[in-house]
Amino acid sequence: MRAVEYSVTGEPDVLTLVDRPIPEPGPGEVRVRIRRSGVNPTDWKSRRGSAAGTPVEPAQVPNQDGSGDVDAVGEGVDAALLRQPVWIWEAAYQRPAGGTAQEYAVVPVRHVVPLPESASYDLGASLGVPFLTAHRCLTVTEDGPDHLGPGKLAGRTVLVAGGAGAVGNAAIQLARWSDATVITTVSSPEKGNLAGLAGADHVINYRQQDVAAEIRAIVPHGVDTIVEVSPAANAAIDAAVIATHGSVAVYATDGGETMELPVRASMIPNARWQFVLLYTAPDSWRPRALADVSAAVAAGAVRMGPEAGLPLHHYPLDQAAAAHTAVEQSVVGKVLIDVT
Known part of the structure; x- marks a missing residue:
């Protein structure tokens, strides 16, 4: 072979x-x-x-x-x-x-x-790496759901950094399937269009707009979960928009291997910074993730191709x-x- x-x-x-x-x-x-x-x-x-x-x-x-x-x-x-x-x-x-x-x-x-x-x-x-990573990021929030699915994120707001990437696309699709309000950030109108096709409710061009101001205008109390691809660049913004008991799930190091953590801005809302790597993720999480991603596929909630962003x-x-x-x-x- x-x-x-x-x-x-x-x-x-x-x-x-x-x-x-x-x-x-x-x-x-x-x-x-x-x-x-x-x-x-x-x-x-x-x-x-x-x-x-x-x-x-x-x-x-x-x-x-x-x-x-x-x-x-x-x-x-x-x-x-x-x-x-x-x-x-x-x-x-x-x-x-x-x-x-x-x-x-x-x-x-x-x-x-x-x-x-x-x-x-x-x-x-x-499906594997992008959707399992996205699932882990979406289920680490304090008092948040362990499973994803219709209604599981109802009333919650998710911010996806880099909504045109593979994990960003997966996070948008799974969050929308679970009835979250989804905000995403992108670097160009073309990527914004892709994120919109994936299902994002609000798209912010971080090169042209004040991200923190735009998010606070959409959801004054802040976002519950942040799916973060570039913590070195976005840590200050994340701390500025996180809701009480919210979480920042960091799954990549785009832009740098180190970051400055805004301690007091994270402490006041009791925010959680959660680092995510599939290979060392808890064994108790994995069966839930596999079941939920499979359910999303069976329900037709997961799409691929340009029409899905x-x-x-x-x-x-x-x-x-x-x-x-x-x-x-x-x-x-x-x-x-x-x-x-």
Whole structure:
């Protein structure tokens, strides 16, 4: 089978197309014939590593997210899963041979989730990292809901920084499905249009408008939850608009690895600053997130494509390096590799 791997960290050109034997699933595992492989920032950051040229042994197949059909099951796995369309999450984490940038991937059965007939492979490969991250960000607020779904965020206001990004798009869609009022910030009218198509109620261009003033005009008591992509740049604004007992969920470090935390402005409302990384998130949260994202997909509440504010960019498997480059250069939209 065709697979992409890297045996040394570095630029996208370390990704190599190779031929590997088709793997067999072990106990508790399934083999998935991959249709689409989703590319996220976490994938190129892992490939780049902390120092270029560091050997990777055994060679790593990249990409955490994907979609396809269950092709074989291991001992102890229900045979009813055979030929079932599924979406995959954290395929490559601590599994060098498990990434989705290959024609067949073997993963633990708990890492596959049924994909409804109404959902495309494109959608399935776009769910894992963005939607699970968004779910975590939306459910860490003091006295907020543990689950998402219709009515769960009714009466609450969510601020999504960077609403045109993949996680921002996911957060907008999940928050609107849960009946929140959604405010988002963007850097251009074009991105504002995308955020609006995703479902944002209010779009603020932070290059042209006073973000804090605009938000306070919309919701004088402040926002309950902030989904933050750029804490170094936005910490002061976040502290200025957070509501009493609100939370700032930081899932990325765009703009810098360090931030200045406005202590007193955060202390007065008893605000929570919550840092989010999927791989070390609490085990108790994950089943709730998987169930809620699956329910949103089944309900038709999750959409992909330009009409949903998330343009899709497709690459063949032998152009995996170009796909990684596109994500690393912050292309607007979702990057997918067409595996089969």
